[in-house]
Amino acid sequence: MIVNTTVQREVKKAINQAEPEKSLTLKDISPQWYERLFGKERPLPVPLSPIWFKWYFELDSPSKCIIGEAHGYTSSYEQTCKECDRLGWSFGKSFILRSRTRLEDDVNEFVHHWNTKHLR
Numbered sequence: 687m688i689v690n691t692t693v694q695r696e697v698k699k700a701i702n703q704a705e706p707e708k709s710l711t712l713k714d715i716s717p718q719w720y721e722r723l724f725g726k727e728r729p730l731p732v733p734l735s736p737i738w739f740k741w742y743f744e745l746d747s748p749s750k751c752i753i754g755e756a757h758g759y760t761s762s763y764e765q766t767c768k769e770c771d772r773l774g775w776s777f778g779k780s781f782i783l784r785s786r787t788r789l790e791d792d793v794n795e796f797v798h799h800w801n802t803k804h805l806r
């Protein structure tokens with residue numbers, strides 16, 4: 687009996703592992719930036735405030751921006767993935783424009799791109 691239960695449990699585990707993996711969200715891909723931009727219901731930083739400048743310079747830096755965080759804080763993607771490079775600049779522009787709609791569009795595009803091109 688004990689053996690059977692153990693076997694059943696193992697079989698269940700194997701079935702669960704065989705299920706297709708859920709796609710990742712920005713929270714999984716770039717948790718630090720996710721927390722900053724979407725973690726709490728707070729407005730984006732006031733333009734030209736100290737925090738605004740800090741984020742602005744980080745978004746302008748390929749290794750520190752949202753895409754850079756996803757790639758492990760490196761800028762190597764600039765050479766290897768045109769789409770990541772393009773999205774990096776788009777995020778920066780959306781931030782300067784202070785457009786939530788644009789940022790959300792960027793996130794959707796990036797998450798889709800990441801799940802299809804970089805997840806495996």
Ligand SMILES: [Zn+2]
Nearest residue numbers: 767769770803
């Ligand atoms: Zn990419």
